[in-house]
Amino acid sequence: MEYLKFSIDYGIMGLLFCMSILSFGLFIERVFFYKALVLSSYKTKKSLEIALSNHLTTIATITSNAPYIGLLGTVLAIMLTFMNMSEQGIEATKIxxxxxxxxxxxxxxxxxxxVSMVFNNILVRYSERFLADYDEEV
Structure with missing residues (x-):
């Protein structure tokens, strides 16, 4: 029983923490990339699009999967509650x-x-602005 509680507390929460650190790190990397971007160094719009959208899929994946991982922790913790109730009777503090x-x-x-959705939306907006600026230069 304690193992399951430990797994939920440190496993699920640890995974969510790692996902948040990864999302934040990729956001910071993209912001620095966008600040140093020189549009004239790209020969085609397609190559610019590829460079601008690098890592955005990872942030979007974190955005879409973090609630499911939290829900997995919820389901496991509720299972733990039912197991505690069946083994030890109903104690309000444990429940x-x-x-x-x-x-x-x-x-x-x-x-x-x-938070990851906010990061993703900011980066997509930057990307759209750079693409529009590139169209104006050409």
């Missing part, structure tokens, strides 16, 4: 701590997804 764990993973998953 509440397991349900709090379930809500914690859902909340963290949603926070990671929301």
């Amino acid at each position: 509440m701590s397991s349900l709090a764990l379930a809500l914690k993973t859902t909340a963290v998953g949603l926070v990671v997804a929301i």
Whole structure:
């Protein structure tokens, strides 16, 4: 029983933390890339599009999957609650701590997804502006 609680607390939460660090790191990398971008160094619009959209798919994947990982933690924590209830009877303190764990993973998953979505939207907007500027130069 403790192993499952440990797995949820550190496994799911750790995975969500790693996803948030990855999303933030890729966002910072893209911002620095966009700040140093010289449009005239690209021969075709397609090569510019490829350079601009690099890593955006990873951030979008984190955005779409973080809530599901949080939900997985919720399902596992609710299973833990039911297992505790069947083995030890109904103790309000144990039930509440397991349900709090379930809500914690859902909340963290949603926070990671929301922040990553903001990062992705900012970067897509930058990308669209650079493509529009490139069209004006040509």
